[in-house]
Structures are given as structure tokens and as C-alpha cells.
Amino acid sequence: MIKLIIVDDHAMVRSGLRMLLSSKEDIEVAAEASEGDEGIQAALEYRPDVVLMDLSMPHGKDGLTAASELKQQLPDVAILILTMHDDDEYLFRAIHAGASGYVLKNAPHEELLTAIRSVAKGDAYLYPTATKRLMNEYVDRLSRGESTDxxxxxxxxxxxxxxxxxxxxxxxxxxxxxxxxxxxxxxxxxxxxxxxxxxxxxxxxxxxxxxxxxxxx
Structure with a gap:
């Protein structure tokens, strides 16, 4: 059973995600939070396997800051970013903050479920076009003679x-x-x-x- 926490500032989004995820036999939604600090406190209380984290939460701590702080306090938790931002800057910043995965909100439900199950077992997950961009960045760094160590x-x-x-x-x-x-x-x-x-x-x-x-x- 994958224990999961949803962190998103939109109540309707949280409700929809809970409905979807709770219908799966291998996923338990342990708690919800509307901003980063609440998400961190919920994670410390419930010790989830996965935290499903939105990036933009204007009424509290944002997802990137919360992800970074959460990884400092619970290094073993897998953080899966769920966002509308299909943007390289957000992608790289999320990875640097310690996120194990990055999925777009307009992705099919099955992709989200695959991502959750992947990060829960210790793997990384990026949506396909993001993976391609990361590979291109890696190749570019090699061609420029920059370190990939x-x-x-x-x-x-x-x-x-x-x-x-x-x-x-x-x-x-x-x-x-x-x-x-x-x-x-x-x-x-x-x-x-x-x-x-x-x-x-x-x-x-x-x-x-x-x-x-x-x-x-």
C-alpha cells in the first residue's frame, strides 16, 4: 500500500485527486494540505511514501521551497511534482529541490498513477518530453565540455x-x-x-x- 499526501491550494483539485487515487487498491490518501508548510507538517505526522506536490501555491509556502525543506527533514520521502508548468526552469529547479518526479496536470490519469507507483518504489519519473529535454541538456553540456559528474x-x-x-x-x-x-x-x-x-x-x-x-x- 502506497501512503500518499496531496498538497495543492485548490480544494477541487485535491478532491478530484483523492477520488481518483482512493479508488485504487494500492494507494491510500493519508492527508491533504493547501500549502507547503501544511504539507510538511502532514508529512511529518503521517510519514507518507509519496507527497504529491503542486508548485504554485500563492497563499502559503510554494512547492519548490516545501519540497527542498521536506527532503531535508524526511530524506526517504518521494516527492512527485504535479503542475501545469511545462517549463524547463521549473523542471530543473524541481529536480534540484529533490523531487523524484514531475508530471503535468493535463496528463492522462494512467500517467499520474504510473508516476506515483514509480517514485514510490524508488525510481524517478518524468513525462516523456521532459525526459527528452533533459537528455538534450546532458548532450549540450558534454559538447560544451562542462562537467556531468x-x-x-x-x-x-x-x-x-x-x-x-x-x-x-x-x-x-x-x-x-x-x-x-x-x-x-x-x-x-x-x-x-x-x-x-x-x-x-x-x-x-x-x-x-x-x-x-x-x-x-
Missing amino acids: QYDTLSEREKEVLELAAKGYSNKEIAEQLIISVKTVETHKSNVMEKLGLKSRPELIKFAMKKGLLQFE
């Missing part, structure tokens, strides 16, 4: 946490060095593992070695 997707803080973790420092020691909380360190480590596709500490150390990060003073 996953390491470059990490923030500066995440790179610092990666290096210290690979060197064997504990979460508490990393927190003391970077003057952040242990919980923040744990969140950064989780984001690093997810972005780099790593499953274990040995894999993290191996990656750090390949990047030349294990230079001890």
Missing part, C-alpha cells in the same frame, strides 16, 4: 560532510568541526548518499578515494 550536484556543505565522513569522523565530530547540529550532519550524509547513488559507507569511502578527497593532514 554527480559530485558537482553536491552543495559545498555536503562536500565537506562527505570528506569528513569518508575519513572516519563520527557525526558528532563532524558537527563540532562544521559548527552544525548532529541532526543536520545526518541529513547532509543522507542527501550525499542519495545524490551519489551510494548504499553503504564502504561505497562512500571508495567514491571519496576516486575523487582524491582522502588527503590527510
